Amino acid sequence: MSLDKEKIKHVAKLARISVDDAKVESLTKDLNSIFKFIEQLNELNTDKVEPLTSILNQSLRSRKDEISDGKIREKVLKNSPKENDEFFVVPKVVE
Amino acid sequence: MADITNQSLNEIIENVKTKKVSSTDLTKAYIKNIESAKKLNAFVTTTFDQALDKAKQFDNKPNFDQLLPGIPLAVKDLFCTENTKTTAGSNILNNFIPSYESTVTKNLWNDGSFLLGKLNCDEFAMGSSNETSHYGNVINPVGDQLVPGGSSGGSSSALAADLTPATIGTDTGGSIRQPASFTGTVGLKPTYGLCSRWGIVAFASSLDQAGPMTKTIKDCAIMLESMSGFDEKDSTSINKKKEQYSKNLKDNIKGLKIGIPKEYRVDNMPKEVDELWEKGKKILKDLGAQLIDISLPHTKYALPTYYIVAPAEASSNLARYDGVRYGYRSKQGKDLIEMYEKTRSEGFGDEVKRRILIGTYVLSSGYYDAYYLKAQKVRQLIKKDFDDSFTKIDAILTPSTPSSAFKIGEKTNDPVSMYLNDIFTVPVNLAGLPALSMPAGVDKKGYPLGLQLIGKALDEQKILNIGYAFEKNCDFKNEIKKWWS
Numbered sequence: 081m082s083l084d085k086e087k088i089k090h091v092a093k094l095a096r097i098s099v100d101d102a103k104v105e106s107l108t109k110d111l112n113s114i115f116k117f118i119e120q121l122n123e124l125n126t127d128k129v130e131p132l133t134s135i136l137n138q139s140l141r142s143r144k145d146e147i148s149d150g151k152i153r154e155k156v157l158k159n160s161p162k163e164n165d166e167f168f169v170v171p172k173v174v175e
Numbered sequence: 176m177a178d179i180t181n182q183s184l185n186e187i188i189e190n191v192k193t194k195k196v197s198s199t200d201l202t203k204a205y206i207k208n209i210e211s212a213k214k215l216n217a218f219v220t221t222t223f224d225q226a227l228d229k230a231k232q233f234d235n236k237p238n239f240d241q242l243l244p245g246i247p248l249a250v251k252d253l254f255c256t257e258n259t260k261t262t263a264g265s266n267i268l269n270n271f272i273p274s275y276e277s278t279v280t281k282n283l284w285n286d287g288s289f290l291l292g293k294l295n296c297d298e299f300a301m302g303s304s305n306e307t308s309h310y311g312n313v314i315n316p317v318g319d320q321l322v323p324g325g326s327s328g329g330s331s332s333a334l335a336a337d338l339t340p341a342t343i344g345t346d347t348g349g350s351i352r353q354p355a356s357f358t359g360t361v362g363l364k365p366t367y368g369l370c371s372r373w374g375i376v377a378f379a380s381s382l383d384q385a386g387p388m389t390k391t392i393k394d395c396a397i398m399l400e401s402m403s404g405f406d407e408k409d410s411t412s413i414n415k416k417k418e419q420y421s422k423n424l425k426d427n428i429k430g431l432k433i434g435i436p437k438e439y440r441v442d443n444m445p446k447e448v449d450e451l452w453e454k455g456k457k458i459l460k461d462l463g464a465q466l467i468d469i470s471l472p473h474t475k476y477a478l479p480t481y482y483i484v485a486p487a488e489a490s491s492n493l494a495r496y497d498g499v500r501y502g503y504r505s506k507q508g509k510d511l512i513e514m515y516e517k518t519r520s521e522g523f524g525d526e527v528k529r530r531i532l533i534g535t536y537v538l539s540s541g542y543y544d545a546y547y548l549k550a551q552k553v554r555q556l557i558k559k560d561f562d563d564s565f566t567k568i569d570a571i572l573t574p575s576t577p578s579s580a581f582k583i584g585e586k587t588n589d590p591v592s593m594y595l596n597d598i599f600t601v602p603v604n605l606a607g608l609p610a611l612s613m614p615a616g617v618d619k620k621g622y623p624l625g626l627q628l629i630g631k632a633l634d635e636q637k638i639l640n641i642g643y644a645f646e647k648n649c650d651f652k653n654e655i656k657k658w659w660s
Contacts, residue, residue, distance in 0.1 A: 088532065095490060095535040096497070097528055098516035110529060110590050111536075117591050118479045121549055124556070131551035132558060135367055135381065135607030137632075140410050155274040159501035168499050171511050 083111050180204050180337040184246070184394035185421075187340050191245050198230040198237075198245030205247055205291060209338045211660035215314045217323075217333040219252045220260050221292035229289035241287030242401050242421075249339035251330050252293035253300055254280045254385070255374040259290065263376040264298040264308040264326075267496045267503045267522030277374025278406045279343065279385045286401045291339060295329030298524045299493065300350055300378045302326050303596040304586065307526040312583050315358060316655050317622055321580045324354030330388050331358040335655055341389045341398050345375060347382045348481050349576075349600025352612035355388055356575035356625030359614040359653035361395045361642070362388045364600075366632045367607035368413035371406030379488035380411075382481075382604040390653075392613065392642040396420035399635060413633070423636055426644040429463030433641075434568035438474035439599060441577060447618040448574045455572055455615055455626045458648050459641070467568055471560040476553050477602040478594060483537050483550035484605070489527075490534025496522060529590065558606040565631045570638055573599050575612040575625035603629055611638045614651045623653065 085104050088111065092099040099107065134140075153166070162169040179187060179196055190196045206223050226247050233245035255261045255273035262268045280290070297307040305313040305328025313328040315321040316336040323332040327344030331354030334342050344351040346364035355362025363386045370385040377383065387398030400420045406412045435456065440449065456466055498504035498518030505521050508514030523531070537546035564571070577598055586593045603610040609632070612625040626645075630638040 083536075091532050091536045091539065094539060095531050096494075096512070096515040096519055097523070097531060098513075098520040099528075107529070107532070111532065113589075113591055114482060114529075114533060114594075117594070118482050118546070120479045121476055121483075121553055124473075124476060124553060126549060126552035126556070129552040129555050131548055132555035133551065135558065135605075136411055136413070138413070141414075143407070152274075156500075158274060159271055161498060161502070161504035170499055171508065171514050173511050 083108060083115065178204070180208055180340070183391045184341040184389060184397060185391065188244060188246065188397070192239045198233040199227065201245065202226050202230040202247045202291070205338060208336070209292065212336055212338055214659040215316060215332050215336055216311050217295055217313050217329040217336065217338060218249065218292045219262055219264070219295050219310050219329070222259055222290050226289055226291050233287070238287060242397060243283065243286040243288035246288040246340060247291040248283060248288045249291040249294050249333055249342055250280060251296050251327050251342070251344045253296055253345050253376045254343070255376065256280060256290060256293065259293065261293065261376070262310065263300070264296045264310060265523065265527070266309040267519070268376070269309070269503060271502055273374070275374060278371035278408060279375065279402045282402050282404060283343070294333055294342065297326035297328065298527050299376065299489070300326040300345055300347055301489070301526050301530055303349070303353060303593055304581070304583070305329065306583065306587055307524055309524060314659070315580050316659065317358060317580060319658065320583050321622070322357070322583055324357035324580065326350040327354050327388060331355055331360060331362070334358065334360050334388055334390065335653065336657070336659070341387065341394050343385055343398065343402060344388050345383055345385050346604065347378050347485060348604050349597040351386045351388055352600050352610060352625070352627060353576050353596060355612040357580040357623065359623030359651070360388060360390055361392055361611070361613050362386065363395050363399060363611045363635070364603065364609060365399065365403060365635060366413070366609045368411050369403045369609070369633070369635070371404070371409040371412050373406055373408040377492040379485040380492060381488060382485060392639055392646050393421060393424060395611070396424050396639050415633070418636060420636055420639055424643050425640050426647055428459065428641050428644045431464045431570065431641065432467050432568040433459055433464045434467050434469035434564055434571040436469050436471045436474065436571060436573060438471050439573040441598065444577050445618065448577060448624060451616045451624050451626065452572070452574050455645070458645055459572065462644050462648060469564045469568060469571070471564060471602070473553065473556045473560050474602055477557055477605055478598055480550045480553045480557065480605060481601045482533065482594065483546050484554065486530040486534035487538050487547050488534070490531045490538065493527070493531055498522070554605050557602055561606045561608060570634070570641055571629040573627045573629065575599060575627040579618045579620065579622035579624050599627060608632055609635045609638060611642050613642045613645060614653060615649055616651055
């Protein structure tokens, strides 16, 4: 299959990345060549193959549901591009 | 004493232990080298003052029983370091100062070493030439205008140029082994789960592994011993006793069975790579190993599988960069959605955006079965190829890369030709196995080439031993002229 410009703009919207119209052209070319490469997989019949979901021989551990840290609001907010001492601040969402 | 910085980590440790050099003098020697190597652009951040403080502390109260006594180390800028900026090579993290330390670096510091600086890398470890970094190209000390490989390109360059006695990188599809091969150094990708992923900026979580990059096999064993180990904070960390890789290093490989996979002889492979592979086989055979022809029939599908699995996981992992909690935020954007979109568009570089889009597409409604599920099935077949082979052999020998280091800009216009660099390294990540790249020779231009040893899961000791025996019997010597200083 091939990806057209509209499809790529749609995927970019899903990924929350704005793409300039000027860039869509080269992106379309690159992604189509990558997908052409990827689609070699269609040569293989995998009907009877179980998908591999973990390469570990162990199952994921569970731990006790207990508090191990906390009271580190300052640390958590320290790298925020915008905050007001207590909260992360974002552009107005509700009118 | 002669220049200490061109010695191996093991020799340097001996010199510190026998008080031939103090940690402070050692640190000063590296700082001097780093300051005269700005042209290589290997560092994003240096932490000289902090390093000198730590060196002084060590010299005042030395503990020579530690694995890495008083050793300064620079690490890839993908490892979060407490109170030291961590960028992952990206503009979106250009102001990120972690308030925590990655488990792997913490393990290194607990053994007596300390941070010298943070090394440049491809953005979010996505690249094979270090050309996707927001902080500029890194130069390979082997030659001006040559790429150092990627994504751990700052690590390989700094190591080969004597700017750090050893270093660590991460390997999702070859990001330790390919740069090691391009710089004539040793690089090991451990078994998935051997080194904790906690505190490492995530790229593709089912493939990412941290590992050592060193000048010798012995150094590699020392570093792996220090950085590995069970970590409760990583749900995929393997719970087992820590191994003493350096103490248990042996060069007797008599009787070991080495598999030679026919599928690794690819079209258009330079003659020199093939000749080097032959040379490697002969060395191992002369040491008493037995060569066995094997087949890994799904090898050619590893790279296409990787380019579904890795971008899919990346698109999910990188969703966290939204300009709200940390990192860069665009000044544009009238509302929340537009703020996200502008932040991510301005914060990420082209290769990262490409991979996020691939990942988003292959996971999107209606395409999941055709791409992601298909890739997971092929991944099963690739793993099965290795499982079947390892019933009859101890390790596998292949070339590390299909070519030596290339020039900056040579492959940037064609993503697929760039991806093909990782053709021999990617299958190992998909199967979760350990693999070592060791320097083995040079091509006709004089650029280094490496050979790869692949082991069974958790069989690091065995591939280190084979590498150790190989190193002693291979006449390779990395002769880099310091043209940059």
